[in-house]
Amino acid sequence: xxxxxxxxxxxxxxxxxxxxxxxxxxxxxxxxxxxxxxxxxxxxxxxxxxxxxxxxxxxxxxxxxxxxxxxxxxxxxxxxxxxxxxxxxxxxxxxxxxxxxxxxxxxxxxxxxxxxxxxxxxxxxxxxxxxxxxxxxxxxxxxxxxxxxxxxxxxxxxxxxxxxxxxxxxxxxxxxxxxxxxxxxxxxxxxxxxxxxxxxxxxxxxxxxxxxxxxxxxxxxxxxxxxxxxxxxxxxxxxxxxxxxxxxxxxxxxxxxxxxxxxxxxxxxxxxxxxxxxxxxxxxxxxxxxxxxxxxxxxxxxxxxxxxxxxxxxxxxxxxxxxxxxxxxxxxxxxxxxxxxxxxxxxxxxxxxxxxxxxxxxxxxxxxxxxxxxxxxxxxxxxxxxxxxxxxxxxxxxxxxxxxxxxxxxxxxxxxxxxxxxxxxxxxxxx
Amino acid sequence: xxxxxxxxxxxxxxxxxxxxxxxxxxxxxxxxxxxxxxxxxxxxxxxxxxxxxxxxxxxxxxxxxxxxxxxxxxxxxxxxxxxxxxxxxxxxxxxxxxxxxxxxxxx
Numbered sequence: 001x002x003x004x005x006x007x008x009x010x011x012x013x014x015x016x017x018x019x020x021x022x023x024x025x026x027x028x029x030x031x032x033x034x035x036x037x038x039x040x041x042x043x044x045x046x047x048x049x050x051x052x053x054x055x056x057x058x059x060x061x062x063x064x065x066x067x068x069x070x071x072x073x074x075x076x077x078x079x080x081x082x083x084x085x086x087x088x089x090x091x092x093x094x095x096x097x098x099x100x101x102x103x104x105x106x107x108x109x110x111x112x113x114x115x116x117x118x119x120x121x122x123x124x125x126x127x128x129x130x131x132x133x134x135x136x137x138x139x140x141x142x143x144x145x146x147x148x149x150x151x152x153x154x155x156x157x158x159x160x161x162x163x164x165x166x167x168x169x170x171x172x173x174x175x176x177x178x179x180x181x182x183x184x185x186x187x188x189x190x191x192x193x194x195x196x197x198x199x200x201x202x203x204x205x206x207x208x209x210x211x212x213x214x215x216x217x218x219x220x221x222x223x224x225x226x227x228x229x230x231x232x233x234x235x236x237x238x239x240x241x242x243x244x245x246x247x248x249x250x251x252x253x254x255x256x257x258x259x260x261x262x263x264x265x266x267x268x269x270x271x272x273x274x275x276x277x278x279x280x281x282x283x284x285x286x287x288x289x290x291x292x293x294x295x296x297x298x299x300x301x302x303x304x305x306x307x308x309x310x311x312x313x314x315x316x317x318x319x320x321x322x323x324x325x326x327x328x329x330x331x332x333x334x335x336x337x338x339x340x341x342x343x344x345x346x347x348x349x350x351x352x353x354x355x356x357x358x359x360x361x362x363x364x365x366x367x368x369x370x371x372x373x374x375x376x377x378x379x380x381x382x383x384x385x386x387x388x389x390x391x392x393x394x395x396x397x398x399x400x401x402x403x404x405x406x407x408x409x410x411x412x413x414x415x416x417x418x419x420x421x422x423x424x425x426x427x428x429x430x431x
Numbered sequence: 432x433x434x435x436x437x438x439x440x441x442x443x444x445x446x447x448x449x450x451x452x453x454x455x456x457x458x459x460x461x462x463x464x465x466x467x468x469x470x471x472x473x474x475x476x477x478x479x480x481x482x483x484x485x486x487x488x489x490x491x492x493x494x495x496x497x498x499x500x501x502x503x504x505x506x507x508x509x510x511x512x513x514x515x516x517x518x519x520x521x522x523x524x525x526x527x528x529x530x531x532x533x534x535x536x537x538x
Contacts, residue, residue, distance in 0.1 A: 004515055015511040024515065062446075062534075171534075219446065219505060219534045220512075231447040231533070246535070250502035 008033070015224075019214045019257035027224050034213070034221050039074050042209055045195050048163075050081030055161045056113075057152050058086040060103030060230040063167030066218045067210055069227055071165070072111050085159060086111075089151045090119040091144055092127025103230040110228065118155040120147055124395055134401055143394050150382055150391045153204045161204075168208040171215035171253075174260045175245045177267035182245070190271035193264070203383055214260060216253075437461045438472075438525045442481065446533035448504065451488040458485060462523065474508065474529065475519030494531075505532045 004014040004024050012026035025033065042048060056071065058064045068086060075082045088104045091097050101117060108115035121127050124147060132140045156164050173192065180189035191197070198205035210218065222229055252259040376382065377389035384390070442458045449456045466476050478500055482491055493501065499519075500506060506513040507530040508521055523529075 003511075013511070014515060015507075017512050017514045027510075215503075215534045216505060219532055223445075223507070223530075223532060224510075231445065247502070250535075254502045 016217075016220055019216050019253065020261050021258070030217075031221065031224060034217055035070055035073060035077075038070050038209055038213065039078060041195070041212055042074070042080075047196065047207055047209060048080055048082055050079075051083075052081075052163060053083040053085065053159075053161045055085050055087040055116075055152075055156045055159060055164045057164055057166040058088050058104050058107065058115075059167075060088070060100035060107070061167070062219055062222050062227075062229045062231065063169055063172075063210060063215075065103070065107060065167075065227050065229040066222050067165060067167040068107060068111055068113065069225065070221075071209070072113070084111075084113050085161060086113050086115040087152065087155045087159065087161075087164065088115065088117045089148050089155065090117050090121070091148065092120050092129055094129055097128075100230040103228060106228055116155055116159055118151055118158065120151065123147070123151055123154060124391070126395075126398060131398060134398060143398075146390045146394055150389065152206075153382060156204045162202075163205045163207065165207050165209055167210055169210045169213050169215045169218055170260050170264055171246075171249055173208070173211055173267070174263035175242065175249050177263055178248060179242060179245045186270070186274050189267060190274040193267040193271045212261065212264065436464055438464055438523060440477075440523055440525070440527045440529060442477070442485075443528065443530045444532075445530065446504075447535070448494065448531050448533045451486055451490060451493055452481075453487055460485075471522040473519060473523065474506065474513060474516075474521045477523060477529065478519070500531070501535075503533065503535045505534060506530070507532065 006012050006014050006026035006029050007023050008025060008029040012028065014024035015027050016025045016030040017023070018025065018030075048054065054071070056064065056068050058068060068084070071082070071084055074080060075084060086104060086108050088101060090101060104115060104117075107113075119127075126134075128140065128144055131143050135143070152164050152166075156162070176192045177189055180186070180192060195209075195211050196205055196207040221227075249260060249263070252263075375384060375387075377384040377386070377392055379388050379392040382389055382391075386393075439459065439461045442460055443456055444452050444458075445456060452458065462472055462477070462480070464471060466472050472480075478495060482495055486494065494504070495501060506518075508516045509528050510530075513519075513521060
């Protein structure tokens with residue numbers, strides 16, 4: 001079989017077949033058109049202004065590595081005038097994140113960009129390893145996702161940067177649209193289609209310049225440009241629902257490659273039909289911006305691919321589960337209590353994380369269509385559409401569960417560390 | 432004349448797939464030129480061979496689903512998308528480089 005020639009230059013051997021239009025391209029023309037399309041996305045949506053300082057949410061994975069590489073290339077080629085910084089989150093997962101952070105450190109050298117790493121440990125007083133130890137592997141992705149989104153905001157604030165870009169690609173966006181469709185969550189579906197969330201008035205905006213880029217092409221770009229990226233699955237279990245949506249997308253892609261972008265465009269069209277008071281998206285602006293995504297419910301931050309990128313509906317499930325766990329664990333303690341009565345005193349505070357955190361509202365959000373308004377969390381002061389942000393709600397649950405663990409461990413010297421955690425919790429609340 | 436009955440190729444796994452293959456990215460393989468029906472060996476044959484002979488991990492479904500390479504795994508034959516080369520029906524040639532890249536892992 002004679003090798004096919006590139007459809008653009010008609011000269012070199014075609015190595016790539018583009019999923020969206022079956023165009024056969026050589027390596028050089030593919031790289032050129034991939035970059036040109038990202039440039040087109042950036043310019044048509046007026047994503048950046050000259051002089052902007054931009055934090056690239058960098059995990060060391062393929063998407064954020066490609067994003068950093070392409071942005072550096074375009075910034076130099078088209079004189080965007082951007083000041084690019086890598087911002088990484090250290091979730092505290094041994095054998096996973098510590099390895100991927102090594103990749104980010106190499107990227108910082110390769111791309112000549114400053115790198116800032118912020119850790120869950122310093123922000124929340126908990127590493128993900130500790131969270132999993134406390135709550136198990138079932139819903140840890142929700143914690144990780146909620147914490148990471150806020151951590152990116154906090155990291156950006158520490159750097160004095162007002163715009164964070166993440167490596168979300170077309171497959172990710174299509175997946176989130178499908179998930180919200182399957183949940184019947186139109187407001188969130190609408191918001192998840194915007195390329196940028198937050199506006200000039202928000203402390204930190206987020207955007208996804210790779211929104212129209214196929215995951216397949218991102219991997220091929222990284223391969224053909226020989227980019228240095230990290231590829232090990234997170235050690236903790238993936239979310240079943242997102243995993244199913246992902247498989248669905250990948251299966252659709254095999255039968256009809258254009259399906260991924262078609263889902264993205266359908267999502268955008270549906271978003272236009274959702275009333276502004278439902279989504280919080282102002283329709284009078286030509287460029288859609290979402291006001292209410294401070295909690296970043298629509299998406300995660302390019303961190304761990306299939307994992308950890310949950311959407312808000314899971315948060316409601318999580319809060320419900322948290323409460324159930326609390327109740328279950330209080331029953332559990334009762335058995336222990338029969339043996340040693342002092343534990344009795346623990347039971348009350350363990351039941352108390354619930355309704356006031358806006359849970360009732362949250363679960364109904366798809367039905368009642370209440371408008372979400374961006375404010376600040378009364379506990380930590382960071383952006384939130386709830387009175388108390390999700391990170392604080394989860395943290396409160398975690399911190400309340402500490403005593404239980406210590407009963408099981410039965411160690412007196414654990415007490416000092418519990419106290420320390422509590423102090424950190426307080427410090428967080430104050431800060 | 433053993434050399435006439437064998438071809439050697441290089442198989443590479445990246446994007447996390449190496450996990451399934453003893454954490455080794457590169458596998459130099461010496462393969463028979465014909466399958467048990469006397470037909471030249473193809474990439475499709477290679478995929479079965481990898482599952483049966485090379486993969487020690489039990490999670491075959493992470494690599495092959497319903498008789499096909501799992502959706503989301505790219506196959507490159509000498510750096511070209513296998514869709515340009517006839518996919519599974521491509522007949523292996525001496526010194527071919529077959530790369531399997533998973534796109535399913537984090538970014």
